[in-house]
Amino acid sequence: MHRLVVFAVPVFALLMACEFIYGWLRKRNTYRFDDTVASLSQGLLSQAVAACTQLFQIGLYAWVYPALALWTRPDFWNSAIGWTLAILLFDFCDYWLHRAGHESAVFWAAHSVHHQSRRFNLSTALRQESLVALLGWVFYLPMAVVGVPPEQFGLAGLAVLLYQFWIHTEHIGKLGWFDRVFSSPSNHRVHHAVNDEYIDHNYGGMLVVWDRLFGTFAEEAAPCVYGTRERLEGSNPLHAVFGPYAPLWRDARRTRHWRDKLRVWFMPPGWRPADVALRDPKPAFSLVAARADTPPAHPQQGIAGALQFLLWTAVVLRFLWCADDLRFGLDAALLALCGAGLWTTGALLDARLRARSAWGLQLLGLGIAVALLWPH
Secondary structure, eight states: OHHHHHHHHHHHHHHHHHHHHHHHHTTOOOOOHHHHHHHHHHHHHHHHHHHHOHIIIIIHHHHHHHHHOSOOOHHHHTSHHHHHHHHHHHHHHHHHHHHHHHHSHHHHHHHGGGGOOSSOSHHHHTOOOSSHHHHHGGGGHHHHHTTOOHHHHHHHHHHHHHHTTTTSOSSOOOOTHHHHHBOOHHHHHHHHBOSTTTTTOOOOSSBSHHHHHHTOOOOOOSOOOBSOSSOOOSOOHHHHHHTTHHHHHHHHHHOSOHHHHHHHHHSOTTOOOHHHHHHSOOOOOOHHHHHOOOOOOOHHHHHHHHHHHHHHHHHHHHHHHHGGGSOHHHHHHHHHHHHHHHHHHHHHHTTSSOHHHHHHHHHHHHHHHHHHHTTO
């Protein structure tokens, strides 16, 4: 499965290049260099994490499948109808996991990584979460109950994920009847927007029918403003992954009520214990402030950051190619090195590290990673 990702990367890169050139020619560029590197770093990091968490990606499903499956019919699931049904079932289960990711604080902390970019383009599609699988695997167990084999579960998930790549663009307008049935660029722009009228809508991965059935559909009308209401500042990939948990932990620690110490994790995002909110109020959300942008990275930092990012991309792709043949301890060590390398690239782009210091750290990390991967 990891090798399929390696083959897909050049295709993704080509399509992003085409989108960038099209936007540049139309004088409507939707890319920004440091934002794109941050999004792609999250994509690489999520794949490195997936290589080390196979237990949660598909292992637990395969483990419980023999005990839960009520209807095991390999001949049916290998048919065209069976494959179609498996994909539809995955998309249905994914709708509810995605909805939980917006309506429960601890799930939002994991999912918000995908929404942090204030741009909306094909690189945003690759800004994938690293920790959702650790929490969300249980949402797919109904597929095991009806008998979807583990192999088809994994491939159905890949199909739903790959479908969603193309809907992350501002260059495709409304598509008529298609928008009423399928997730489309117009529908998904609404999902990524922080406008009051759009927030928490259009969860469907392939089909927007689920949103129409369960009352979570909104049609695109006003221009979308992207990002998260708790803005991520900077390009630090580790802060993007773990940072959203920090305010939950602080509020849980500071509230005097034991019930609220638990509720803060499972109430909707933004909910706070009354005693904490009274002592430490947060400013109201402002759409005007959400539109504001930060200064771009200095050109010299950008060039160095681009080179470092490309080197770590090569390391991660080699890691994914070999991951199934490596011991877990080696996988974990490579994950740590990749995380540190991508963090260093982000620190350079944010001007928190000088280029000389960043290159020193990078060459050390890259050297160790290459030494670990070379025998394989």
